[in-house]
Amino acid sequence: EPEVTQTPSHQVTQMGQEVILRCVPISNHLYFYWYRQILGQKVEFLVSFYNNEISEKSEIFDDQFSVERPDGSNFTLKIRSTKLEDSAMYFCAIRDRGSQPQHFGDGTRLSIL
Amino acid sequence: AQSVTQLDSQVPVFEEAPVELRCNYSSSVSVYLFWYVQYPNQGLQLLLKYLSGSTLVKGINGFEAEFNKSQTSFHLRKPSVHISDTAEYFCAVTAILTGGGNKLTFGTGTQLKVEL
Numbered sequence: 514e515p516e517v518t519q520t521p522s523h524q525v526t527q528m529g530q531e532v533i534l535r536c537v538p539i540s541n542h543l544y545f546y547w548y549r550q551i552l553g554q555k556v557e558f559l560v561s562f563y564n565n566e567i568s569e570k571s572e573i574f575d576d577q578f579s580v581e582r583p584d585g586s587n588f589t590l591k592i593r594s595t596k597l598e599d600s601a602m603y604f605c606a607i608r609d610r611g612s613q614p615q616h617f618g619d620g621t622r623l624s625i626l
Numbered sequence: 627a628q629s630v631t632q633l634d635s636q637v638p639v640f641e642e643a644p645v646e647l648r649c650n651y652s653s654s655v656s657v658y659l660f661w662y663v664q665y666p667n668q669g670l671q672l673l674l675k676y677l678s679g680s681t682l683v684k685g686i687n688g689f690e691a692e693f694n695k696s697q698t699s700f701h702l703r704k705p706s707v708h709i710s711d712t713a714e715y716f717c718a719v720t721a722i723l724t725g726g727g728n729k730l731t732f733g734t735g736t737q738l739k740v741e742l
Contacts (some may be wrong), residue, residue, distance in 0.1 A: 543693070544728070546729065546730075548730070554730040555716070555732045555733060555735055556670070556716060556718075556730075557732070558729040558730060558731065561728070569729055571729075604669060604670060606730075608728070612708055613658055613660075613675060613677055613709045613720070613728075614658075614660050614672050614675050615728075615730060616672070617662075617670040617671075618667045618669055619668060619669035620668075620669045
């Protein structure tokens with residue numbers, strides 16, 4: 514049984530539109546992460562989130578990206594104005610404090626037209 | 627910063643043959659090491675992990691890996707593969723940091739193709 518569920522499984526959006534990707538953990542966890550995987554490429558770290566704030570972000574995570582836990586359970590990734598190069602598989606991962614590994618959701622495939 | 631190298635982008639192997647997928651890493655601090663498997667159109671599933679202790683770790687589906695600190699390697703092996711092992715395999719590391727977010731750094735992946 515997966516520990517984290519991602520919705521939607523596939524999102525198709527016009528370039529310039531905003532998208533929100535959601536991650537719902539089964540139980541309460543402390544560390545949250547977003548990664549992306551462009552088709553045929555490796556998995557890349559975007560951002561980590563702990564105690565309701567960003568703990569680390571990569572160069573990819575620029576001003577058009579944002580994350581939050583609006584209701585204390587869902588963890589969301591927002592892309593404000595999508596670009597063609599944002600097309601990728603986006604993975605959410607969770608981890609408990611002091612434990613490894615990170616557990617991944619099944620991902621959201623984002624297609625920008 | 628950490629980096630992970632998976633030299634083999636594709637590894638074809640016949641069913642029931644042994645296989646080794648290579649992984650080397652670079653880091654200025656101690657790391658935890660992982661292998662994840664990705665089946666077509668699915669997410670990342672943990673195969674095995676090395677955190678501490680015995681350098682030979684066993685994972686799911688008959689896979690094992692050996693941590694070699696002097697060679698900074700964490701090669702994945704299976705003595706006899708099955709058709710169902712066809713998938714993409716990713717090696718990943720995370721720095722052992724207290725209070726840190728512990729992001730994962732992935733290799734470029736190795737596509738294992740098992741043939742009859």
